Amino acid sequence: MAWIFLVIGGLMEVGWALGLKYSDGFSNPIISILTVAGIGISFFFFGKAIKYLPVGTAYAIFTGLGAAGTTIVGMVYLNETVNLFKVFFVVLLIFSIVGLKLTSNQSEA
Template sequence: MAWIVLVISGLLETAWAIALDRSAGFSRLVPTLVFAVTAALSMVGLAYALREIPVGTGYAVWVGIGAVGTALVGMVALNESTSLPRIICLLLVIAGVMGLKIYH
């Protein structure tokens, strides 16, 4: 259960990062509220998962999911660069996250 919550929390990290960007420095109400709610839920989920998962592993997986998810949303929906080096770097992050899970 802790791993499922951790993955969901990582996805919520992606949501709050995108909402933070869309809030335009907290000047837009709806994205600011989405940011606040998803950030809080993401942290609560991380805290719950860390009851069973070591902090180094849990935090790295959480950040990795959030970072890769945010970069993918940027590439797919926000017209950010999809260069081969960026994609390779994201694959390396994914490999690292998978390695942490496997060798947990």
């Protein structure tokens, strides 16, 4: 269950990162409230995950999911630049996340 919490937290990080973009420097109240709620939810799930997982591995996966997810959303939906190097490094990041998961020997409670 800890890994599911970690993935939910990482995906919520994508949501609040996008919320920061659309909050216009926190001048849009509705988006700002949703963004702050997303931050809270994201860290809630991260906190639940590190109760059972090594903090270094969990943090690397948490931030990696957020970074990769935000980059992919930006390229696919926000017309951000796409080039071979960017795609290569996002794929490398995803493989690194999977590698960390596979090499983690921490058992869940």
